[in-house]
Amino acid sequence: MKRLVSRLFLVLALPALLVVVWWLASDSSTNVFWPPLRTILDTFPDVWTAERLRDDVLPSIWRLTAGYALAAVVGVAVGTVIGSYRRVRALCEPVLEFLRAIPPPVLIPVIMLFAGIGDTMKVTVIASGCVWPILLNTVEGVRALDPVMVETARSYGISGPSRLRNLVLRSASPQIFAGLRQALSIGIILMVISEMFAASNGIGFTIVQFQRSFAVPDMWTGILVLGLLGFLLSVLFQLVERRALAWYHGRRASTRRSP
């Protein structure tokens, strides 16, 4: 019990302290750009009403989900193919390295040419930015298959979809998840930026509107919402990852204990 309390204290003390410091330091602030925290929190419920959640937050999340899912499917599928064949990998590697090195946000102008400024553009932008870390990590993961396991699977006659699911994807999954995690933060960035460019709704659009009309406390609430969204998605991702990779973390923990 005492340990639980002290743990809880360690987890909560600094965040609480920081909020208090922010509150006190900004309380009498007359600087337009740093409004008092009190004002920001007062503004929050007025700005993020149910209506706004429906019209701005949901479309953003929908675009992110669609683009991210598309990138995950394409990345894992293509990555598995490329990773499985040594020749194909050597053929594609320089091109992939180059495509990966392009900062994803510069694709927005290009994709705007093809797809206009609608949802298709935003989903495509998110997918085209997220796909590279997933693809390259899948290639690495598939390439690093344990040769002993490959031979074992072969001698047991495991092949086809069962081999793919139980051997290839499973043993590559820690790498694939590392790629998915990187893709998630790129996805959020691209979601916001594509909405800042050309949009009529979405979180990024809303925040830029506030900034342009100098509604500074409203803008701050938008920043808070983005922060919360990023945090929630990362927690969600961790939960999914922990479940999906439970076997892997368990094995790592046991190898670490026995030297």
Added chain:
Amino acid sequence: MRLRNAALGAAGLAAFLALGEAVPRLGLVKEEYFPPTSRIARAFADELSDDTFWTALGDTLTGWALGLAIAATAGIVIGVVLSVVPHLREATASTIEFLRPIPSVALIPLAVLLYGSELRSVLLLVVYASFWQVLIQTLYGVQDVDPVADETARSYGLGTWARVRHVLWPTALPYVMTGVRLAAAVALILAITGELVIGAPGLGARIAVAQNSQAVPEMYALIVVTGLLGLLINVGARTVERRALAWHQSVRGEVAV
């Protein structure tokens, strides 16, 4: 073996470029949306002979290098301090986990209000985004210190500073280098994004101008430049990493960005 891989890679690159030439020529996509490789190459050559291009490149690299330097220094120093001072690591863990996933682009509106389209706006984004990469890796690295080595150093009477220098730092260095390499890539993305969205001088702003004035081949040429820049930074960071860790048997699997 290696030679054959290089040959295959070159063939892949050639096929990619040829595809870029053929697809618009055959009318599969409109030429004004996707110009053939040769026209992009010509626009690329024009850029190289343009003084304003080099100024823009310089601006981008300044933002990148300055931001990365600040973020790396802060990340390493704070990471080491958090791990060396007792209980500080646990006390800050939740805050770090909370702040880290906040997307750096959320700060764009604030940066615009505070600094307008100056270098400082870009720096704010770059430093925020790349700081976490270095900090997290430093924290992991310091955690990896062998307790036996640390105890040995203690019993030989090494002080805190000497232990940081001789035990902690060599253990953490491979992690720190990985962090800096990841941060270098992230810093470039954020530098160019900042210029693109905020309009601070640099390659990103030039891409925005090319887009607004319908100069499509120039836009593609500039995008190719950013890709090449990213490639150079990746290769450079890997080289530095290999040099700095020449003494270290790096057996850890690397994660591609």
